Amino acid sequence: MMNEIKHHLTDALLMAYSAGSLPEGFNLVVATHISMCDECRARMHEFDTVGGAVMDAEAPEGLSDGSFAATLALIAAEPKDAIVAKPAKGDLPAPLQDYVGGNLADVKWRKVGGGVRQAILKTDKSASVRLLHIPAGAQMPDHGHRGTELTLVLQGAFKDETDRFGAGDIEVASEDDHHQPVAEMGQDCICLAATDAPLRFNSWIPRIAQPFLRI
């Protein structure tokens, strides 16, 4: 999947990921993008280095007297990490594989109309994250956002008013963006999308269906 990635994570998302303040669903999209993108992996290391510098600059906080001995006791109880075998290489990036519980073929899709299918992944409630399967050439419902929406392309490509997004590309859409993505012809488009607020559809039918579809 190492094609040219043109759309990357923003500094704010990477910094929040490094700081550990993103919702779980966003963490999943960020970790999946980084798994596909060397550029953002290097930028993540930069932000982790900033975190290390922040911690390093702290005025030391006194520890209790038995602290070191207690730590050695923890180590004595479990001296070395068990070496965990890497999961067999599947067709999904590792962090996503954990949430799907396997490969693309294991995803439990549900129809949402217009040939589009989705699978909601289980995370905490601070954001919702789902896989979307859009038939080649099909249109996604026109929608706006109340929060931030991240859309990462895993396969195929989509186009909207702003640009083309191919495998590995991530679109970061904010409150003001209204867009109507269309999957490119030739291959079905599979995306990982997360939002920290419910989407707002601009036609009444999806709006009625919204509570039922949990999107």
Place this chain on the structure above:
Amino acid sequence: MLTETLTPTKTTTPTAHTALLASKALKQNKTQGDCTHEVNVTPANKPDRMAWVTHLAAIRDNQDQSAFAEVFGYFAPRVKAFLMKSGASPDLAEDVTQEVMATLWRKAHMFDPAKASVSTWIFTIARNRRIDVLRKQRRPEPEDLTWGPEAEPDQEDVLALQQESAQLGEAIAALPDKQRELIVRAYYGELTHSEIADATGLPLGTIKSRIRLALDRLRHQLK
């Protein structure tokens, strides 16, 4: 340093010697409140990052408890301070700090000095524990590129990255108070990603350019 002649149970039992070393280091931190360190002090009175890298290798290869005591003496009080600033009570911060330092021992074989300084690596362990304990959240991590770190990373790369990390720390320290505070608050978890995005004057370009070169080198190796 413990030798092979000791029985397995003894290799993990605290010795008077190491406990003494640690308490010495702790006292030093308490009384001086500065980053002075007993050994490997550079003229600038800052611990030498390469010395920490050597300590980590001694922990990994020889289960060296005196090296661990020194790492503990310097970093544990900073981890605790960082956790308290991030919202943990003193008791919880103390417990989590012990877990973080125990994780450092257990995962010493995963530390890659061509990718991170020891303080960066400890920060990531502390951050992950914080998400786990304070936010009770899972944190998906990116896919590993390789099977752990290379056995012998190139010394030049290690040195370059360690120096760049040190310079980044200096660059952050030299920022105007307002800007530095924003960064620090972001890492305490006080700012959402939208607040970070909206924060004007966050000098990300300045602080990051310091480490760009070393990481660019790393990235090209990965390709």
